[in-house]
Amino acid sequence: MTDAATLQGHAADVIVIGGGIVGAACADELASQGLHVLVLDGQRPAATAAGMGHLVVLDHSAAELALGEYSVRAWRELASQMPDDCAMRTNGTMWLACNEEEMEEAERKQAALSEYGLACELLSGAELAKAEPSLRSGLLGALKVSGDGILYAPNAARWLLQRQSSRVVQRHAEVAEVQGNRVRLASGEWLQAPAVVLASGIYARELCPDLPLQAKKGHLLITDRYPAQISHTLVELGYVTSAHKGNGPSVAFNVQQRPTGQLFIGSSRQFDNHDPEVDAAMLGRMLRRAMDFLPGLGDMTGLRSWTGFRSASPDGQPLIGEHPHQPGLWLAVGHEGLGVTTATGTARLLAAQMLRTLPPLDLEPYLPQRFIGARAHA
Amino acid sequence: MPELSIDGQPFRFAQGTTVAAALMSSGDRCSRTSVSGQRRAPLCGMGICQECRVSIDGLRRLACQTLCRDGMRVETQP
Ligand SMILES: Cc1cc2nc3c(=O)[nH]c(=O)nc-3n(C[C@H](O)[C@H](O)[C@H](O)COP(=O)(O)OP(=O)(O)OC[C@H]3O[C@@H](n4cnc5c(N)ncnc54)[C@H](O)[C@@H]3O)c2cc1C
Ligand code: FES
Numbered sequence: 001m002t003d004a005a006t007l008q009g010h011a012a013d014v015i016v017i018g019g020g021i022v023g024a025a026c027a028d029e030l031a032s033q034g035l036h037v038l039v040l041d042g043q044r045p046a047a048t049a050a051g052m053g054h055l056v057v058l059d060h061s062a063a064e065l066a067l068g069e070y071s072v073r074a075w076r077e078l079a080s081q082m083p084d085d086c087a088m089r090t091n092g093t094m095w096l097a098c099n100e101e102e103m104e105e106a107e108r109k110q111a112a113l114s115e116y117g118l119a120c121e122l123l124s125g126a127e128l129a130k131a132e133p134s135l136r137s138g139l140l141g142a143l144k145v146s147g148d149g150i151l152y153a154p155n156a157a158r159w160l161l162q163r164q165s166s167r168v169v170q171r172h173a174e175v176a177e178v179q180g181n182r183v184r185l186a187s188g189e190w191l192q193a194p195a196v197v198l199a200s201g202i203y204a205r206e207l208c209p210d211l212p213l214q215a216k217k218g219h220l221l222i223t224d225r226y227p228a229q230i231s232h233t234l235v236e237l238g239y240v241t242s243a244h245k246g247n248g249p250s251v252a253f254n255v256q257q258r259p260t261g262q263l264f265i266g267s268s269r270q271f272d273n274h275d276p277e278v279d280a281a282m283l284g285r286m287l288r289r290a291m292d293f294l295p296g297l298g299d300m301t302g303l304r305s306w307t308g309f310r311s312a313s314p315d316g317q318p319l320i321g322e323h324p325h326q327p328g329l330w331l332a333v334g335h336e337g338l339g340v341t342t343a344t345g346t347a348r349l350l351a352a353q354m355l356r357t358l359p360p361l362d363l364e365p366y367l368p369q370r371f372i373g374a375r376a377h378a
Numbered sequence: 379m380p381e382l383s384i385d386g387q388p389f390r391f392a393q394g395t396t397v398a399a400a401l402m403s404s405g406d407r408c409s410r411t412s413v414s415g416q417r418r419a420p421l422c423g424m425g426i427c428q429e430c431r432v433s434i435d436g437l438r439r440l441a442c443q444t445l446c447r448d449g450m451r452v453e454t455q456p
Contacts (some may be wrong), residue, residue: 260413301438
C-alpha cells in the first residue's frame, strides 16, 4: 500500500468487490501495475463456477470482436505460466453449419475474422467429418477458428488472486452497501480506498440498482470421462442464425471435451427466470439438441447438471469504467455469456482508465455512460 | 449359480446382488480411479455420489444401481 493511502485510512489502493474471474483478473492487473488490492468476496453462487470457460471470439458487433480477440490473445499469453489445474487448452472452435444459410454465415464469419487477423479456415462437409468423426454425418461444413480455447475458470480465478500475494489480499466478506469509494460490510464495518471496483457479477444490482443488467439462466451437463471423442469445441452456427435469437427460451449445441475426458455440454438460455433449479424440460431440450449433432452421447453417462446466470447488458457488451454518478466507484460488470473470455481485456481496459495509461482498445463501446447518463445538474 | 466377470475374473452371485456388492469381493474393491489418481469405491449405495461408475458390457453404469446378470462383463476403470 502507498504511504499516502495508509495515512488516509484506506484499506488498500483499490478494493475489488467480487473474486470471480472478472474481479480476479482486475485485481491481478492492478497489482501488476504496482497497486495494493483488497479483494472482498462473499462466496456466493457465481457464474465463474457455473460456466463453460470457452475462450471464444464472437463478432456480433465490432466491439465484441475487438474485446474478444484482444482478450483471448491475452489468455494465450498467460497460458505458459498457468498451473495445470487451470486446464487451459488452445483447442480451437469448430462452428458447424447444418444448412446453406448457416454455411453463408460461416463464410461471412470467416471474412470478418480473417480481416481482423484471426487464423480461421472453412471446412467442407467431408473435411469436417474427417476432423470430427463423432459428429453425425451430413453436416454441410464448418468454420474452424484455431486460436480459441478452453479454461477451467474457477482455478484460473484462484491462480490470478494468489500469484501476486504481496499485493493482492483476499478477505471473505459480504459487501452490503457501496457509496462511491466507500463500502459497508455486512458486519457493519466501513472500508474505503481511492478506488472501489464492482465486479460482483449477477449481484451487482443489489449494490448499484441503476445498472441495466438482466439475468439469463443457462443449463449445463457434464459426462463421465471417456476416451477422445472430439478435439475442438463444437458450436452450432445456429447459435447465431436462429437458436439464441429473440427473447424466448432457447437451446444451442455447444460441446467441449475437458482435458479429463469429460464432455461438457451446453447451452440453454432463459430470460426472467431466477430459479437456480435444473428445469428438466429445458435440460432435455438441450440434450436432444446435443444428440442431434453427437449421436454417441446417448450411450454416455451424465454425471451432473446444474444452472448458472449470465449478467447481460442491453447491448451485450460489458460496462467497464467509472460510474458516472459515483466518483471512485469503478464498474466491471455485464459480461453475459462471455466473461471468462473477456476478463483479461476488461482488466486492462479498467486499469488503463484508472491509471490514465494508453488503453489497448477504443474504450468508448464499453463505457458505462452509454446506459447511465451524466448527472443532470439542477 | 449364475456367473459374471469382473476385469476378466469370474464371479458367482446370488440373484438380487448388485454389481456394487459384487465389487466388494473382487480385487481392491474399487470401481475407478479419480482424475487426481486416487482409487475410488462405491460410497452411497443409492445412485447419488457417482463413485461406483464401472463399465458394464461396454457401457458406463452405476454399479450400485445395477443388478448382476448372468454373463455380464464388468470392467473397473484403471
Ligand atoms: C451457463 C453459462 C455458461 C457460460 N459459458 C461461458 C463460456 O463458455 N465462455 C465464457 O467466456 N463465459 C461463459 N459464461 C459467462 C461467464 O461465466 C461469466 O461472464 C463470468 O464468470 C462472470 O464473472 P464475474 O467475476 O463477473 O462474476 P461471478 O463469477 O458471478 O463472480 C462474482 C463474485 O462476486 C461475489 N459477490 C457477489 N456479491 C457480493 C457482495 N455483495 N459482497 C462480496 N462479494 C460478492 C460472489 O461471491 C462471486 O464470487 C457462462 C455463463 C453461464 C451462466
Ligand atoms: S455408490 Fe454412490 S452412486 Fe453408486
